[in-house]
Amino acid sequence: MTLYAFKNGDPIEERLMNSIFTAQSSTLIFDGDQAAVKTGSGAVENNLSLASYAVRFVLTGQTSIGRIELDLKKYGAGADMTVEIRDASFNPNGSSEGVLLKSVTFPAKIFGSGYISLPIDLSGLTAGAQYWLVMKKAGDSINHIRWVGETTQDVSYPAYSRSGVTGGWSIGNALHVKVFAKTPGTYLLKHGIYGENGKTIIEYRADGLVNYIWRWLPAADKTWKIVEKMTPVYDINGVATDWGIA
Structure with a gap:
């Protein structure tokens, strides 16, 4: 229950x-094996109070997502943030929102500045398939979260934004994201879900x-x-x- x-x-x-x-x-989420990663030296801040952001990734060699790491920066009190994982049928032209595989909302208080590990706990995926990670628009001009990324695009990790709740998405520069499988990794415990x-x-x-x-x-x-x-x-x-x- x-x-x-x-x-x-x-x-x-x-x-x-x-x-x-x-x-x-209960479920224990360890550090896990890395299944996708986009990082860099960029420090561009993308304001999540102005738009939702989506990034596509390939789940390499794994069939699950235990956790993700996002490079975020908190302003004011931050905002509660909802993270979604959607399948490859998501289309940034707005014709399809894709199949929602997981949606998790996180409280504003836990966010700070820098990479944060967030539990996802999603299994039954397909190794080598494309998936979309979406962070929903939330917050206001004072209290919000910004997603840090690069000054250039990356065709392997295309990123998009949308200010509304429907319609097409606009192509943008790459966002910093790491995806880890629900595997033991080095057996470093990162999350518990109860x-x-x-x-x-x-x-x-x-x-x-x-x-x-x-x-x-x-x-x-x-x-x-x-x-x-x-x-x-x-x-x-x-x-x-x-x-x-x-």
Whole structure:
């Protein structure tokens, strides 16, 4: 059963309480094997409050997407961002939105500046096939996210933008994106997914210790009730003695 956070006024009834007592489904996402990558030295900021952006990639040698890494920059309080994965039938001329394979919304608080790893958890894909990663327009002139990219286009990773919700997309310059399969990789744990909606991000320090953990869980009405950052305090032996929550 899908897990949600409680809000004032939510009924306490048998179905809801039993879902809490029943063991929730869970998935662990490790660093995984790289299946697509477009990076570079460019620092062009593409404002996601003005348009949605889409980039095409080929899923090389893998049949799943465990997580993605995007080069983002946060302004103000940021904005809740929705990431979509669509199949190759997506057409930037506006004739087809493609088949929506996965849609995940992430809370504004977790974003900062630089690359961020985001859990996707999508299996049953085709190795060597083309897919589209879409970030939906969100935010305003003060509070928003920008997707960092290059000053030139890349035919292997074509990128497009659209200010409206329908119609054609405009070709643009390449965007920084990395795609990783849902495979063990080096067995570095990056994300946990609990009851479908409960998610975590684990970031590490250069010495291999955990730097911080983000965890979040929406309510049934999709508002964010739990969005917490846990930062460990270590003793001289590298043992976490406290986990501060903010």
